[in-house]
Amino acid sequence: MILFLTSSPTGPLDQSYRVEALDYKNHFVENLKHYWKDHSRCCLIAANQKSYQKNDEMCDFFKNVFFKEDFSLETMDLYDYRYPLSKEKLLNYDVILLAGGHVPTQNRYFKEIDLKEKIKDFQGIVIGISAGSMNCAHTVYVQPEESGESLDPNFKRWILGLNLTKQNILPHYQMVKDYCLDGKKLFEEITYPDSIHHCFLVLEDGSYLLSVNNQETVYGKSYLLQDGKLEILCHENEKCKI
Numbered sequence: 001m002i003l004f005l006t007s008s009p010t011g012p013l014d015q016s017y018r019v020e021a022l023d024y025k026n027h028f029v030e031n032l033k034h035y036w037k038d039h040s041r042c043c044l045i046a047a048n049q050k051s052y053q054k055n056d057e058m059c060d061f062f063k064n065v066f067f068k069e070d071f072s073l074e075t076m077d078l079y080d081y082r083y084p085l086s087k088e089k090l091l092n093y094d095v096i097l098l099a100g101g102h103v104p105t106q107n108r109y110f111k112e113i114d115l116k117e118k119i120k121d122f123q124g125i126v127i128g129i130s131a132g133s134m135n136c137a138h139t140v141y142v143q144p145e146e147s148g149e150s151l152d153p154n155f156k157r158w159i160l161g162l163n164l165t166k167q168n169i170l171p172h173y174q175m176v177k178d179y180c181l182d183g184k185k186l187f188e189e190i191t192y193p194d195s196i197h198h199c200f201l202v203l204e205d206g207s208y209l210l211s212v213n214n215q216e217t218v219y220g221k222s223y224l225l226q227d228g229k230l231e232i233l234c235h236e237n238e239k240c241k242i
Helices: 025-035 052-068 103-112 115-119 186-194
Strands: 002-006 040-045 073-079 095-098 125-129 139-141 158-160 168-170 199-203 208-212 215-219 222-226 229-234 239-241
Touching (some): 025 208, 052 073, 215 229
Parallel strands (some): 040 073, 168 199
Antiparallel strands (some): 199 222, 208 215
16 A cells, blocks of 8 residues: 655645645655556545535535646545445545544544445555545544634544544644634644644645555655644655654
8 A cells, every 4th residue: 555645745735835746845746657557447425424415515616626737547536425445445546535524523523434344455556635634543533623623622733643643643743833723823732732742744745644554754845743842843845764
């Protein structure tokens, strides 16, 4: 299995620089093409299983993105509540995209369809996008995102994921580092305390984790947050083993 666990593969969410299709920063497109097969069969597994219109739009978007970048593509299928996904179907694909969205919502859907069991023998490329990357961890850290989540005593910040990596990824750092949620700073007052006895891989858009045969390399500007301390891991146009 080849993992590309991204923050955003199609450019920064804050639009700090322009990207036409896929983001070429940090050799992302070059590395992806290296592992991409001709006539690849691809599928997108949704983050919100009921957001049919949004899911259709996202599937069409990535289909067009891959065509624009001259990736050889035979099919681009979508899975949400409308389309049941068997293990046999899943293992017949060459590329699986795990969509971005709300981490707990996606995690519940993954559990409903038993994705952890179905994907464990997959031998192709998995591309995680934001929440999709976060849910690839063995134990997922759910960084509070929506109003009220950081105050809710029943909100679970640690949930079981797909067990494809041991890294806990936090995406979009350049955009969310100064966010406030529920009257508190998202990182300094919420996430830093949660990092005690834990380590988070913090990615800016344009950076990503590449895992080949369980050998993990981080490309691009990234940080490690551990025991309340944030330290630079990689600079732009660098790569680091992790």
